[in-house]
Amino acid sequence: MKKIIITIDGPAASGKEKIAKYIAKKWKLKHLDSGILYRQLALIILKKKIKYDNLFELRKIIKSKPKLSLRKTKKIRSQEVSALTSSIAVYKFIREYINRKQRQIVKINSNQRGFVIDGRDIGSVVFKKADLKLFVYVSEKNRAKRRYKQLIDSGEKSIYQKILKEIKLRDRQDKNRKHSPLVIPKGSHLIENNGSFNDTKKQINYLIRSILDGLSK
Numbered sequence: 001m002k003k004i005i006i007t008i009d010g011p012a013a014s015g016k017e018k019i020a021k022y023i024a025k026k027w028k029l030k031h032l033d034s035g036i037l038y039r040q041l042a043l044i045i046l047k048k049k050i051k052y053d054n055l056f057e058l059r060k061i062i063k064s065k066p067k068l069s070l071r072k073t074k075k076i077r078s079q080e081v082s083a084l085t086s087s088i089a090v091y092k093f094i095r096e097y098i099n100r101k102q103r104q105i106v107k108i109n110s111n112q113r114g115f116v117i118d119g120r121d122i123g124s125v126v127f128k129k130a131d132l133k134l135f136v137y138v139s140e141k142n143r144a145k146r147r148y149k150q151l152i153d154s155g156e157k158s159i160y161q162k163i164l165k166e167i168k169l170r171d172r173q174d175k176n177r178k179h180s181p182l183v184i185p186k187g188s189h190l191i192e193n194n195g196s197f198n199d200t201k202k203q204i205n206y207l208i209r210s211i212l213d214g215l216s217k
């Protein structure tokens, strides 16, 4: 059977990860969080004390083909790493490196039934021919509230107003960058994730059942 590809795009803290995990578990697909790859790369850059605008050193890092773990550690979720991640995600050579990694991961896992991949440009650039493309919408304030709670629950110190500001800044950077900006991909379905997760699940289940029915015919 053909490998199923479902993409989920959306702004910071819109709940892409929770939706992706839910879909992966229910339909036995593998989840790939592309943000982790960007964050792991940012962490390497941070550790080497390289600034986001030092293109010479950044290119040297990419040339060395750094291994990027898919482990979601506490370090990569810090605000420092989040801010650096969006700053380095503007560069075409960095995006191309990470896009290649994503396609390799999908290719080498040929035993998987399919993948659900989340990020900012997955349906618009990386997997344009996906079987189903979702775009998650949540208001800025709800996203900031959720991210604030997430940080507090994980034991980090956090201030709501600061989180809201950081989310707005990252959204601006992600939407306005020249290469692969955050857009609603052509042919995608809008998932409204402001309310309860049960509401969100209903929207998703309806869409996935219809594509799976179509694929098995």
Ligand code: CDP
Binding pocket: 011, 012, 013, 014, 034, 035, 036, 038, 039, 082, 085, 086, 087, 089, 118, 119, 120, 121, 122, 170, 174
């Ligand atoms: O979890 P959250 O939505 O806050 O972010 P993430 O998915 O972990 O991504 C962190 C940052 O990586 C984003 O703000 C983007 O700048 C960048 N990113 C990207 O440009 N393209 C992707 N496919 C995934 C992440």
